[in-house]
Amino acid sequence: MTSLALKTLIYEWRRFLPAVLAVGFACLLQLLQIAFVLGIFSSASVYITGSTAQLWIGYPGTQSVNVGRPVHEELRSRLAMDPQVQRVEPFLWLDADWRSARGGASVIVSGIDERPNGLMFAHVLPAELRAQLTVPDTVIVDRADLSKLGVNVGEWATINGERVRIIGVTQGLRALGGVNVVASLQTARHLDAGGSTSIGPTYFVAQLRGPDNAEAVARRLCCQASFGPYEVWTAKAFARRSELYWLLDTGAGAGVMFLAVIVFAAGAAISSQALMAAVGGSLREYATLNALGVGIASLRWVVLEQALWVGAAGLLGAAALGGALLLLARSQDVPVVLDIWVTLLCMGVALGVAVVSGLAAVQSLRRADPATLLR
Amino acid sequence: MTSAATPTYPLRALNVSKSFLVGRIRTQVLTDLSLDVEAGRLTLIAGPSGCGKSTLLAILSGLLRVEAGAVQALGKDLAELSRHELERFRLSHTGFIFQEFGLFPALTALEQVELPLHYLGMSRASARVRAEQSLEEVGMATRSRLRPSELSGGEKQRVAIARAIAKEPALLFADEPTSALDAANGALVIDLLHRIARSHGTTVLCVSHDPRVISHADRVFQMEDGRILESHPRPPTPILKGHTA
Known part of the structure; x- marks a missing residue:
């Protein structure tokens, strides 16, 4: 027709x-x-989506990854004992003050396991770059943040008054409400002016032997009072929780x-x-x-x-x-x-x-x- | 005015009245009007502007409802049909030709003619054949791929005629079909309407004040002030000239 x-x-x-x-x-x-x-x-959830961990363990009721509180160090052994858990890593989250010759900014320092098979930021940090974090007081930032931080690769700045050197840049690290700075666990502890990490890390992250049953393992591992207050989430659920928190809360x-x-x-x-x-x-x-x-x-x-x-x-x-x-x-x-x-x-x-x-x-x-x- | 020569008429108006409300004033347009239209003839309604001839055409074709009286078309009382039934009746049995053609600018002549046939439920192939025949009949076969913007006024009216007759309607209504045309095209259109009435047995009812149509009509109803004044098989020219608008 x-x-x-x-x-x-x-x-x-x-x-x-x-x-x-x-x-x-x-x-x-x-x-x-x-x-x-x-x-x-x-x-807001780049820490979760940029990593290969299947489980996140943090303070109970944490609404978003950026509002975490420290959990006890002893929790690590509880997690590692589970037969389904293959690897456990601590993750440190610090709010910090950045100063450089050309300016200052509020930054978020992520203290991660810098070993080659580390889970945190495995998707955004190339192995070679990650390995360079073993040098004390070195950090990596997103290339798009260099101008905001007022530095170039190889230059020095201070975080919470401690000197650090930019050893490299990567992509996909941009943060909400600040600038992400990635350091080794050792460097992050060194930069922790408030000493909040003395109790333990902000999170533990875990890799499972069988990633398909993450929800069942999360339920099994959850919330035993003898290891202090903590809660276990699957990476997917925690990422969603963080994004929704920002979407609704703001x-x-x-x-x-x-x-x-x-x-x-x-x-x-x-x-x-x-x-x-x-x-x-x-x-x-x-x-x-x-x-x-x-x-x-x-x-x-x-x-x-x-x-x-x-x-x-x-x-x-x-x-x-x-x-x-x-x-x-x-x-x-x-x-x-x-x-x-x-x-x-x-x-x-x-x-x-x-x-x-x-x-x-x-x-x-x-x-x-x-x-x-x-x- | 009824002719007693033919016992059945395809189109009849019986004591029809119609008025319109304009603002707060009601104007009587048709008053107790009756007429019978014969089959297979070109019948003309003539009269001065505002005498109600177009309103009469609209009522006889089922486009307007009567206030009083009745209209019988092909044996059906149009007042008894619902709006949907009236549309169906018009689709199956009536064709229309208007002064301003009513062709869609985007369609070719062939598509203009095919369009109502599709709504009639015809297959694509049959509609194409029928549309080509109709265009051939009005002498537009060679111009069938052209759009209205590429056609003259006379050609557009011939396409409109082809569209109206492609359905092979029993009733064909034409409102001032030659008013927008020059002398040669006007004559061509009148001749076509006459031929359609003769060769297809179609009842053609035309409203016009064009003297050329009057001289071709088989019967002329002369109207004034909402009434039929007189009806002639062939009217004497001097009288008609006095009534042209």
């Missing part, structure tokens, strides 16, 4: 362009907003929702106006078809089909432009996260805007009264 909707859309594309742009930009804004917000908050989640509603409404308003104008421009032709016996229901479907094509075109444009912008963001070390759910959500937004606009435009068909053609 001749697709009146599609043929009209192609032939009179200038008339429909505002609607396509409105849907496209609504989709693009939503996509970028969510990708950036998720990207930013995913950096009000960013509500901000995202608010902006989503605004973008949707603005997109639908602009798009529906353009579609209504397009229907208005063809009112005489629609009335003629109705006179010939083509039912109003069929004509409504033509308008709705047109709206869906507008949605599809907008979606295509948004996908192309959004993809390019996200690639550009990644190349500039801007954290972005785009998963299947975000993509589906944005597709839903585009089609939602298109359908709402189409339904509004359908109302214009009421004026397509064939009797008005006779005068």
Whole structure:
């Protein structure tokens, strides 16, 4: 069957362009907003997602990895005794003060096991670079943070008044609310001005022999009072917990929702106006078809089909432009996260805007009264 | 005014009245009007502007409802049909030709003609064949791939006629079909309407004040102030000139 909707859309594309742009930009804004917000908050869990540990053991009730409190050192032996646990490592987290010749900053020092098979930051630290941390008072930072720290590789700075040297840079270490500085456990303890690490590390992380049963092992290991207060989480659950904490606790989640509603409404308003104008421009032709016996229901479907094509075109444009912008963001070390759910959500937004606009435009068909053609 | 020569008529208006409310003033457009339209003829409703001839066409074709009286089309009382049934009736049995063509700018002549056929439930292949035949009949076969912007006014009206007759309707309504056309194209369109009535047995009801249509019509109803003044098989020209709008 001749697709009146599609043929009209192609032939009179200038008339429909505002609607396509409105849907496209609504989709693009939503996509970028969510990708950036998720990207930013995913950096809250970079300690977890950048590591190969399957279990995290920390102070009970810890809502996010950045608000951990020390656990007892004796816990290590309890964890290591479990037959399913292959390796246990301490992880130190310190808030610290960075000073260099060209400025100062608030930093987060991560004290990690610097041995080649270490679990912490295994995904972001190349083995060769990691090995260099064995030299006392050396640190590694994200290359994107160098300017913020006011140093170059090989130069010296002070953390909490202690001298450290930047021995290398890596990617994927950017933090939320500070700058991540990675050091060996020994260096981190040395930099601990407050002495909080004297009780024990902030976390223990563990690698299991069979990674598939992490949840069962976590339940089994959890919460024996004789080793002091502690809780065990799987890496996945702890990462999610940390990201949700940031998303909800900072009000960013509500901000995202608010902006989503605004973008949707603005997109639908602009798009529906353009579609209504397009229907208005063809009112005489629609009335003629109705006179010939083509039912109003069929004509409504033509308008709705047109709206869906507008949605599809907008979606295509948004996908192309959004993809390019996200690639550009990644190349500039801007954290972005785009998963299947975000993509589906944005597709839903585009089609939602298109359908709402189409339904509004359908109302214009009421004026397509064939009797008005006779005068 | 009823003709007693033919016992059954495909189209009848019986004591039809219609008024419109404009602001707070009600204007009577048709008053107790009756007429019978014969099958296989080109029937014309003529009269000055504002005499109610277009309203009468809209009522006879089922586009408007009557206030009083009845309209019978192909034996059905149109007042008894729901909106959906009326649309279905028009799809199956009626064709329309308007002064301003009503062609979609994006479609070729062939697609314009095919479009209603698809809604009639015809297969793609049958619709194509039927549309080509109709375009051939109005002399537009060689222009069938062109869009309205590439056609002259006369050609557009011929495509509109092809679209109206492709459904092979029993009733064909035309509202001022020659008003927007030059003399040559106007004559061509009138000739086509006459031929359609004769060769297909279609009941063609036309509203016009064009003298050329009047001279081609098999029967002319002369209207004034919402009433039929007189009806002639072939009207004398001087009288008609006095009533053109």
